[in-house]
């Protein structure tokens with residue numbers, strides 16, 4: 370069950386807030402570890418941008434995963450949460466000097482470098498800090514993905530990574546640098562990918578690139594394929610767990626790792642999306658001539674995905690079991706895009722009903738904003754809710 374408490378229990382807390390089902394999170398992690406245990410060369414760095422809630426991080430840490438960061442703030446948070454800095458990797462096209470210095474200060478495991486000028490700055494700052502930075506080159510593989518255009522990252526028009534045509538030259542540059550140590554290649558083609566063929570295309574590209582490295586006698590310890598595995602937003606009750614089996618089978622069957630190489634992953638969404646729901650309350654039901662609006666107290670400031678990407682999250686009225694009606698579910702923020710769903714079927718709804726927006730554990734709480742001077746959302750788990 371995605372949401373364990375009853376509406377009456379959920380309703381005792383001020384809404385809107387995030388509810389996290391820790392049991393589902395742990396089941397998801399267990400099923401992921403089960404698949405990963407089939408190959409001792411696999412290493413997971415959880416993409417903390419998906420969800421940095423302390424409850425989530427506690428489970429991630431107990432699982433023994435490292436952390437994939439994209440900012441100095443995320444590095445500091447992960448270190449303060451107790452993660453081993455050696456298990457932290459740092460990607461991003463625009464790493465500021467202070468962020469690189471933060472990574473050097475903590476002694477993180479690897480910088481995923483996205484351009485030549487960035488490589489030069491890291492080498493320079495590492496020199497000043499009397500240290501050597503481990504680096505992977507993030508290569509743009511020019512591989513597309515069947516997902517929302519805003520979350521495709523691996524095409525040559527995207528801002529991410531080093532053009533694969535430049536890879537050999539950049540590797541040659543790293544070999545002359547004294548304060549960087551090249552340990553691998555990094556890739557990430559996009560997010561919410563459910564077509565395994567996209568990951569197969571990435572494997573094929575990496576195989577080609579590795580053939581080129583073999584010819585030059587270059588050996589690298591790490592291939593990092595990023596994250597991107599999608600989840601079922603339409604039927605979270607039927608598929609609360611992602612298809613980790615197919616995901617890892619793709620890499621086992623299609624990627625040719627070289628002797629001694631490790632395969633690193635950076636899953637975010639697949640681990641945390643289904644365990645989180647945004648719990649809201651109905652403020653008003655407005656009956657217009659051509660539409661019925663359910664106006665809830667949750668908005669795009671707590672969950673921006675529908676407004677930003679047109680994303681669909683399943684919505685449930687946990688308080689009503691009356692006959693179904695057709696509604697638009699909207700938030701109170703002064704933006705026409707503050708809409709969670711149009712023309713959906715919900716049991717007849719009234720003021721005070723508890724409405725849950727499902728599959729909101731990934732890129733929900735972390736993307737919250739204070740627009741309209743709204744407070745950032747709080748979060749509760751079953752322990753908090755059952756204790757009331």
Ligand code: LLP
Nearest residue numbers: 416557560561595596597635636637638732
């Ligand atoms: N590694 C890198 C380098 C990334 O850029 C990302 C996500 C990940 C790993 C984790 O990807 P995941 O396994 O979560 O798909 N806010 C958007 C998603 C943005 C993803 C950004 N990068 C959304 O709400 O759909």
